[in-house]
Amino acid sequence: MRRPPPGQTVTVSTQGEPFRAFVPAPLPPVPPLEWTATLRSRFDRALLALGRLDAVSALLPNAELLLYSFVRKEAVLSSQIEGTQSSLADLLLYEIDEQPGVPIEDAQEVSRCVAALAHGVRRLREGFPLSLRLLREMHAVLLDHPRGAGKTPGEFRRSQVWLGGTRPGNALFVPPPADALAGCLHDFERFLHDLPEATPALVKAGLAHVQFETIHPFLDGNGRIGRLLIVLQLLADGLLREPLLYPSLFFKTHRALYYDLLNGVRTDGDWERWLDFFAEGVEASASQAVRTAQALLALVSTDRDRIATLGRAAASGLALHSALQRQPVTSAAALGKATGLSAATVNKTLVLLEKLGVVSELTERRRGRVFAYRDYVALINAGLDEPPKTDASERAEGATWEDG
Structure with a gap:
């Protein structure tokens, strides 16, 4: 089924130059997702892998021992997707006040990503709902470093952003204008809370990640918050008890395809291809996390x-x-x-x-x-230093989904 693009393009004018911005339609997709046997099987395997990972965390004598390393691995990988050079060793050295092998600002950024996830997990365990307010709180933690000071930490943007190009008029992708942001975010939060209808938890996590990246609600840090949102959603909906999943390894390994499929949702409404990739990534990430936990x-x-x-x-x-x-x-x-x-x-x-x-x-x-x-x-450290895989899908549009 070929569905229309999941939103509308609006013409905006800034400083006399018109440009076109994309405003996504509310979730869930309309018309409904086409659940082929292949896609159902992919999600069944992903759910089974998540179940195994959750069982491992339940059997651990002290899950905190693995959490320390797994959470840091996800933070390093997610930051590397956005170009940060810090490795796991750099982060661990920075955390004990030793000089990392990269500029200290890179290690600071990754450290704040760890802190943002820890804050989100702590708030969920206190009974706070997964919400726009929680995402703003996490954003404030994420950008609590010198590079983030001018990027309005903890606040949704009040101005236009664009990705690729030197201005909105020649950008590769332009997210919703600031005056459309409130409506987009209102609908997004309702979807997180299973309104207007309930959505299976893993499907919800896949759909919400794309929607958040498309809305691009912050001036900076959208990619990292959007990937942390995946793990938080799985925790909030009970598919995981501990944040032991690090999906950014799969996204980093297949970085070009990751961006290509996100773009495909926006331009062609191709949610099914994205969800197939997303479920494959969850299955691969959860299975690898289980193997790593067992090896440790x-x-x-x-x-x-x-x-x-x-x-x-x-x-x-x-x-x-x-x-x-x-x-x-x-x-x-x-x-x-x-x-x-x-x-x-x-x-x-x-x-x-x-x-x-x-x-x-x-x-x-x-x-x-x-x-x-x-x-x-x-x-x-396994997988952290591996270069991304490239294929025919890699092109300039890959920059469309950078963190900015």
Whole structure:
């Protein structure tokens, strides 16, 4: 079925130059989605994968140990999609007041993405609904850094934005004009709350992501908030108990296609192709998260058994091992603070853990040494440094959906 574009194009004039802006129609799509057997099967597999991931989180002795790393992985990936150069190692170094390998502003931006997700999850657990107000609160947290100061943190835009080009008249895509924003956002919030009709949770997450990106309600940070919205929606609707999903890895790997399909919804109303891709991404991301969680648990168990053979040093070794799971890149001083062990004991034990191959030193200095739980970080880092896949769909329009 070929449906009309999901919205209307309006002519706007700014400083005497007319241009055309796109105002999306309210969700859910009209006419209704065409649920082919292939698309239904794709969503069934995605839901099954999410169920497995949720079961893993329920069985973990301490889900917080994985949450620390998984949430940071999603933040790094989502920021990398927008061009931020910070790696996971850069973020972890920044968080312990060490100099990252990129400009500190990049690491700050990723750190604020972590904080924005944490804020959203905390508010949901306090009983606050997924709403425009919550998205504004998260945006304020996201842009709480020097680069974001002039981008009206926590406020919806009051001026026109455009993507690609030097002005709206030659832009690749122009979101709704400011005077249409309130109506678009009102309808968007109603959809999040299953009005005018209920929508299955995973379908809702896929539709809402596109709608948010199309509305582009902020001056900056729309891409990152829009991807965090996916995880929050799944939490709010009960498909996940913990934010262990990192869908941005799939989006980054298939970045050109990701943008192409978002554009296809706007220009052709092709929701089905986007939803097929979205469900594939959720299935792949959830399955990989399960594999990573299982590998981390196996690694932790194996290393715990090896450390237990250290004799009198086993107790201090296990204490450091436990602290390293909470913060896999850390300093000797921070390990002492986390465990209550003396500096001398920490340093002697770290020597033993280095000999076992559990930790490796990232610095070569006598004071303020930094260590990494080597294999733990390697497992979390999987996929972060892979270049995006390209195909025939990659073209200049890819810039249409940048974060701006």
